[in-house]
Amino acid sequence: MEVMLTVEGLEKSFKDKKVLKGISFEVRKGEIMAILGPNGAGKSTTIRNIMGIMYPDKGSVTFHQHNGKGIPRNKIGYLPEERGLYKNVNVMDILLYLADLKDYPLHKAKERALMYLKKFDLEGKEKVSVEELSKGMGQKVQFISSIIHEPELLILDEPFSGLDPVSQELFKEEIRSLADNGTAILLSSHQMNLVEEMCDRLFMIQHGQKVIYGTLNDVKTEYANFKCTIKGQNNRHELERIPQVVRVEQTGESSILYLEKDVGPGNWLKQLPNEINIHELNINRISLHEIFIDIATDKNLMKEGSDVHA
Amino acid sequence: MRNSLKVAKWEIKRNMKNKTFLIGLFLTPVLIVAFMFIGSLFGDDSEDLATEEVTVLVNDQLNIFSSLEETVSETAFNMKLEKTDISESEVEDVLKDKENTAYIFMDQRAVEQGMVPVYTSEEINPYFMDQIQVFETPLKSNQLGNLGLTDEQLAIISSNISFEEVVSSASDSSTDTDLEASSPPFEKLIPGIFAGFVMLSIVFTGMAIFQSASQEKKDKIAEIILSSLTPGELMNGKIIGYFVLGLIQTAVSIAILLPAAIWKIDFPFMEYLFVPELVLYLFIAILGYLLFAAIFVGVGATMADISTAGNFQGFVMMLPFATFIFIGPVFSDPSGLWAQVGTYIPFTSPGVLLLRLTLLENWPWLEVIIAIAILLVCIGLFMKLAGKIFKVGILLYGKNASPKEIWKWIRA
Numbered sequence: 255m256e257v258m259l260t261v262e263g264l265e266k267s268f269k270d271k272k273v274l275k276g277i278s279f280e281v282r283k284g285e286i287m288a289i290l291g292p293n294g295a296g297k298s299t300t301i302r303n304i305m306g307i308m309y310p311d312k313g314s315v316t317f318h319q320h321n322g323k324g325i326p327r328n329k330i331g332y333l334p335e336e337r338g339l340y341k342n343v344n345v346m347d348i349l350l351y352l353a354d355l356k357d358y359p360l361h362k363a364k365e366r367a368l369m370y371l372k373k374f375d376l377e378g379k380e381k382v383s384v385e386e387l388s389k390g391m392g393q394k395v396q397f398i399s400s401i402i403h404e405p406e407l408l409i410l411d412e413p414f415s416g417l418d419p420v421s422q423e424l425f426k427e428e429i430r431s432l433a434d435n436g437t438a439i440l441l442s443s444h445q446m447n448l449v450e451e452m453c454d455r456l457f458m459i460q461h462g463q464k465v466i467y468g469t470l471n472d473v474k475t476e477y478a479n480f481k482c483t484i485k486g487q488n489n490r491h492e493l494e495r496i497p498q499v500v501r502v503e504q505t506g507e508s509s510i511l512y513l514e515k516d517v518g519p520g521n522w523l524k525q526l527p528n529e530i531n532i533h534e535l536n537i538n539r540i541s542l543h544e545i546f547i548d549i550a551t552d553k554n555l556m557k558e559g560s561d562v563h564a
Numbered sequence: 565m566r567n568s569l570k571v572a573k574w575e576i577k578r579n580m581k582n583k584t585f586l587i588g589l590f591l592t593p594v595l596i597v598a599f600m601f602i603g604s605l606f607g608d609d610s611e612d613l614a615t616e617e618v619t620v621l622v623n624d625q626l627n628i629f630s631s632l633e634e635t636v637s638e639t640a641f642n643m644k645l646e647k648t649d650i651s652e653s654e655v656e657d658v659l660k661d662k663e664n665t666a667y668i669f670m671d672q673r674a675v676e677q678g679m680v681p682v683y684t685s686e687e688i689n690p691y692f693m694d695q696i697q698v699f700e701t702p703l704k705s706n707q708l709g710n711l712g713l714t715d716e717q718l719a720i721i722s723s724n725i726s727f728e729e730v731v732s733s734a735s736d737s738s739t740d741t742d743l744e745a746s747s748p749p750f751e752k753l754i755p756g757i758f759a760g761f762v763m764l765s766i767v768f769t770g771m772a773i774f775q776s777a778s779q780e781k782k783d784k785i786a787e788i789i790l791s792s793l794t795p796g797e798l799m800n801g802k803i804i805g806y807f808v809l810g811l812i813q814t815a816v817s818i819a820i821l822l823p824a825a826i827w828k829i830d831f832p833f834m835e836y837l838f839v840p841e842l843v844l845y846l847f848i849a850i851l852g853y854l855l856f857a858a859i860f861v862g863v864g865a866t867m868a869d870i871s872t873a874g875n876f877q878g879f880v881m882m883l884p885f886a887t888f889i890f891i892g893p894v895f896s897d898p899s900g901l902w903a904q905v906g907t908y909i910p911f912t913s914p915g916v917l918l919l920r921l922t923l924l925e926n927w928p929w930l931e932v933i934i935a936i937a938i939l940l941v942c943i944g945l946f947m948k949l950a951g952k953i954f955k956v957g958i959l960l961y962g963k964n965a966s967p968k969e970i971w972k973w974i975r976a
Contacts, residue, residue, distance in 0.1 A: 347577070
């Protein structure tokens with residue numbers, strides 16, 4: 255796959271605080287690349303540096319397929335985290351203005367605007383003033399404004415925040431179909447379930463540093479160990495004595511046993527002591543969501559895995 | 565530049581579709597016209613009366629009516645002389661329901677006691693009593709004639725003694741100009757007033773840049789816009805856009821004011837408007853706009869909302885009004901110290917320059933050139949500073965920047 259965007263060694267400080275400490279990744283044509291991380295990890299700062307809204311202290315941002323200097327603004331679509339539109343103008347006017355700023359032909363922009371408004375259930379709203387739209391409608395209009403000019407690279411900062419499940423699904427489908435049509439997509443999010451379902455590759459960031467970078471499958475096999483959830487009254491120390499258990503979390507009658515990296519679930523189950531009280535048992539891989547929470551709260555769940563990796 | 569023009573076009577379109585702007589656009593000149601009329605309804609009785617004709621009825625027992633008429637015709641007083649036979653006792657009843665009417669009794673009392681009774685209606689030209697002093701001369705000569713003097717003697721006695729200043733020819737021209745300076749010729753006054761009006765109009769419309777720049781932050785759209793263009797292009801676009809809006813405001817104002825002015829002011833000022841001086845005046849007016857626009861757009865970008873403007877921002881808002889401090893001193897002495905100080909301070913320079921150039925016959929070219937040079941340098945400087953402030957400030961959502969922060973951005 256062609257590489258559209260390369261970010262290398264990005265560093266940025268605000269006052270004395272270093273918020274980006276050498277961020278490197280690339281975005282390829284036709285793929286969805288996700289930047290994940292808790293609030294304040296540096297996701298939006300990274301994106302703003304790519305968009306030239308801020309300038310990095312160190313490092314480089316390279317747009318391939320672009321010969322000129324600077325940022326090929328007309329080929330990029332951008333949906334910032336802080337959403338807003340001019341209030342006292344109508345929907346079509348602002349969409350056409352934003353398309354015009356991207357040098358996109360007006361008659362085509364109008365066609366596409368109407369097409370997308372219909373797609374997003376906003377048919378007939380083109381003459382409505384922006385301030386009369388609900389928050390969700392406003393977000394849809396913003397999303398349309400970021401894709402109306404058929405960008406080659408689409409950067410979405412928290413595209414799903416504040417959307418209801420139906421709209422989330424709509425956005426997801428649209429983003430997927432854009433990627434399938436060859437658009438390179440970089441999105442940031444902290445909604446793991448959505449990201450897990452749609453992204454091809456991910457870059458997890460914490461305290462301005464890379465934590466995980468790779469394809470979704472790689473990440474899962476690399477980092478997502480097995481965990482075993484047991485319901486029933488059990489002594490914590492007894493559970494901890496079971497071989498290959500890294501850590502035990504207990505809440506009420508439910509205990510979660512985090513297992514070592516190379517555990518084979520079948521073999522591990524066979525060696526469970528008989529005295530353990532089991533009402534219910536299930537064994538599965540740690541989800542992206544849990545990895546994320548783990549990183550965000552600086553627990554040590556991942557330590558082993560990432561140490562091995564590093 | 566192309567992107568700036570797109571922004572400018574958008575700002576114009578957005579405002580022209582905005583009801584608030586449209587109402588303001590038409591209301592401003594209508595208010596001015598309304599005030600012109602309200603003023604004439606209440607305030608200036610005297611002004612109206614001063615020009616109204618006074619009917620003067622003369623009970624002439626001295627037979628000097630013809631010389632009185634002659635005297636009046638030599639003055640520009642709006643007086644109509646008529647003869648009357650009415651007696652003093654009837655006068656008050658007759659005057660009760662009359663306006664701008666006066667009765668003068670020229671009889672022996674004038675010759676013997678030097679006293680002429682004048683009865684006037686309640687409403688009368690306030691200058692009337694001063695104006696009728698001109699009758700002193702014909703009365704005096706009548707008095708002297710009665711004393712049996714010959715015409716020659718009369719001529720000598722009645723001629724005034726005047727002190728004539730004899731000046732060397734070298735300074736002749738300067739006295740000439742001083743004389744003319746006291747009453748500026750119309751070809752300077754009219755375009756001066758016009759340019760002043762244009763400047764006020766575009767600077768005040770330009771104050772909306774303030775609103776527009778902080779609106780960008782309030783609506784949180786700055787980042788979307790900046791993903792398509794540079795902060796500099798956005799800023800310039802706003803400055804150009806509001807300049808055009810200012811011109812639209814000016815045009816609409818003139819369209820509404822001009823018919824009213826032509827009707828109210830009986831004077832062919834259109835002839836004096838399009839003179840070469842107008843070009844320089846308008847150039848100064850535009851410089852004034854650019855200076856304030858740069859300041860407004862920069863400071864506007866530091867504010868989250870116009871209603872939360874701090875002291876610093878409020879102070880900057882008042883800058884265009886600084887010119888008004890100088891109006892009094894400049895009027896009383898267009899070449900004085902105050903006038904010169906005002907010329908060199910960039911914030912007051914455009915206004916003071918316009919005022920001085922309008923008042924002065926001989927233009928102080930050196931001062932004008934220095935002042936314009938200072939203005940140009942300041943505009944360049946402020947545009948640059950505004951650009952720096954705008955770049956950072958516009959993305960600082962929901963927060964006012966402190967002067968300390970602004971200083972940091974400028975140094976960055």
